Amino acid sequence: MKYLIPDAIVPSVLEIDLAALQDRGLKGLLIDIDNTLVPWGNPQMDQALARWIETAKAEGFQVCLVSNALPERTQSFAELLGIPAVGRAMKPLSRAFRRGMELLGLPAGQVAVVGDQLFTDVFGAKRLGLYAILVDPLSTVEFGFTQVMRKLERRMLRRLARRGLVDAASIKSRLGRD
Ligand SMILES: [Mg+2]
Numbered sequence: 001m002k003y004l005i006p007d008a009i010v011p012s013v014l015e016i017d018l019a020a021l022q023d024r025g026l027k028g029l030l031i032d033i034d035n036t037l038v039p040w041g042n043p044q045m046d047q048a049l050a051r052w053i054e055t056a057k058a059e060g061f062q063v064c065l066v067s068n069a070l071p072e073r074t075q076s077f078a079e080l081l082g083i084p085a086v087g088r089a090m091k092p093l094s095r096a097f098r099r100g101m102e103l104l105g106l107p108a109g110q111v112a113v114v115g116d117q118l119f120t121d122v123f124g125a126k127r128l129g130l131y132a133i134l135v136d137p138l139s140t141v142e143f144g145f146t147q148v149m150r151k152l153e154r155r156m157l158r159r160l161a162r163r164g165l166v167d168a169a170s171i172k173s174r175l176g177r178d
Helices: 018-023 047-058 071-081 094-104 118-127 144-162 168-175
Strands: 008-010 028-031 062-066 111-115 131-135
Touching: 008 168, 028 094, 047 062, 047 071, 062 071, 062 094, 094 111, 094 118, 111 118, 118 131, 118 144, 144 168
Parallel strands: 008 131, 028 062, 028 111, 111 131
Antiparallel strands: none
């Protein structure tokens, strides 16, 4: 269960405190695409989110996309943002996160993973010793399997909150759905 405890929970990528990450010695970000940067299946990224990536780069962060989406979709966003990407990542398997770290040229202790799913993004990150930031999903539209996982995810988050392992207020917005 310790691999399911995010280091930070924020409503949106836009609310990630980059200065606080730098204070922790974090220099690289491996960022999920679907429902983290772009509503699931959507072809377009919100300007504010694209600008946030630019800001992170300008602040000195190395940024790479790590997505379970097909390489074509992953690559189109990577090109748009001018950053590398690992597609068809099969998160939570370690391989893609390791590849992302390789592309960033950074060790585990300096890399944060940003994503909207507990069992793929957070679990994958924590197992490798990476800092894990959980964001609320941008959209509730998801394919069937993910919807099932969301139920389990909400159950787990409630359990973690009851045990005081995550801040109950920070997960409130995710839990209003069942
Ligand atoms: Mg996602």
